[in-house]
Amino acid sequence: MTGSPSAAGADLRSDLVALRRALHAEPEVGLNLPATQAKVLAALEGLGLEITTGRGLSSVTAVLRGGPGPVVLLRSDMDGLPIVEATGLPFAAENGAMHACGHDLHMAGLVGAARLLTARRDELPGTVVFMFQPGEEGYAGGRMMIDEGVLDVAGERPIAAYAVHVDCVTPGGQAVTRPGPIMSSASALRVRVVGTGGHAAYPHHGVDPVPVAAEVILAIQSFTARRVPVSDPAVISVTRLSSDSAASNVLAGSVSLELNIRALSRETLALVRTDLPAIMVAIGEAHGCTVEVQFIDSYPVTVNDPTETAHTLALLDERYGDRVVRLPFPGMASEDFAYVLDEIPGTLVFLGVQPKDGSGGPMHSERALFDDSYLDEHAALLADLAVRRLTR
Template structure:
């Protein structure tokens, strides 16, 4: 047992050292991707670059165009039998004009890696390179999920799952760099980590007319105000108070032609965020009943267009607890922090619906490098040393699940 433990520590140390030796290459990969961003469902060159890198590491089991876009599934088969774990990195960019002045800023006008997906990809490639060199040490296999189109519905994750990307996978892990977390810290959530993200539009039909003769009209603006007011009771009166939920009206569109015209139509737009499917179903159902009832009360009509976005991200407790123990063992308790769940959305939840695992964050914030801007900001950037910590986290997971204890 003692010899096994010594070998285990040496094994991880070798992997870790190799990862650190490749750091400048990882930075170069990240900066190349940052310079050449591609928006969701348009990531042809990015996907080709990833495949080229994987094959250069000697990884031959590579599937392209998996799912509804340019998803990639690659496999590193260990020499020995054992479980199969999957690591995921998304690689799409956002339609944002970059305002950073770095020499590796985006060369694609109006498109930018403003959420860190370039670093996710570079990190996973660096991990793949190390593990591909040590297949003889692996008691099991690793599946690399390079996912397209995380930023735009319907996303790439669900279609990759439907295409069979998770077949034979026993555990799945993903990470997201976080500019609000100090560089190098590993952050986790046990249980619900991110919300299901849905969107709605309510189209109201009234009867327009002259502002001086309201008795001859059906005022769509009045109907809008009453529906918006009624929607505020959805969470407080229709949802279990122990189940977090958000209903936000973000846009109201009505009238605008002149001061003396009563608008015949109006539109309400907004978003719904929930963790539990029961709350999600209830809000959609009750929103339709409520909107139609209010519109009818004022002699108008309405139509609800409700779009279901990504499912919630639920981190499995057993795997999350195991992950936290490993991270504390490798990096020290002070480097591992528990964060609060958020109501933001992310399609990694589709992988977790079919296979146990966890989704964690690695801090990329550093005021000295001006790496403090929020995600999706035109000046978003990260402390690139975060990629070392993220890579080491993946290697620690691989060691924990795929080596003999």
């Protein structure tokens, strides 16, 4: 296949910006995104793709068949966040939700890649699957799409999978990635410390679970600092804390905590999953309380395949030169493209889209701003990744 899709990318910019802004103005949260799905389907109309939609979620899968050859998958997420937007943009959302993680740009970028690749279908030595996924923000939509067959929709499994994630605090036009783990797993522990309750004036007549819960929280900090190796870290945060006391003069009968757990390896996660609950139970027993612990598994570690990422970095070096950043360490946020990368070798790349004046807030902020003038680059990068892999 001669040449590259890159040169055609700029011609798409105005259309992709318009699509992105329409998506931004009407975000939807979770797995059921009918309006978002309709916009994506309309944007793909007329390209001659084999399109299927999800059964249990508002996903869109589109298959582009070129000539004989392997299959490559390109992925975008679709859902917004339950955040009231405060950007002041003329196309700002007004429905209590917001595309504060850039998924509106992801959809527009993947639509652009589909248009670029469709225009060169006759030269394409293989098949490309375009995966538009709801429910990335905590709903495991990627896993649901895998369960519904997205990896087998083309008749054979992809040999590689790629995704581009924008970042509104990375300078515009920078491309950022690394081989190996790039984002952490995300799990949770739900903990209930059960005492007996009683009169606040006579705590010695009962078993007050509140100070016991305080000891548990301190033990969590010590566990992270002293039991988890610094070379393979974990971040454990207590994100919820409440008691069942309904009055200031009533001792709580129980205290509930929720922990968010981030880890970069299965080994460290297994350590946290087994040893930390045992410590909590022992603290409870020492004070006459029962401690109930429920582990909730969520997103796995996002791992970039070393071989695929070496080829990706070679392409990035060609396209971006000194704007390529090789991350020295993984980040502790999570991403459910991890489910795809658990099955298919591939790479997640971050693309900087910070506004040129540095305005706006961080990702997941009500003030997050994204420069959508890079959408043609976004689309062309995805298309280039597919072409390079099919022709390797």
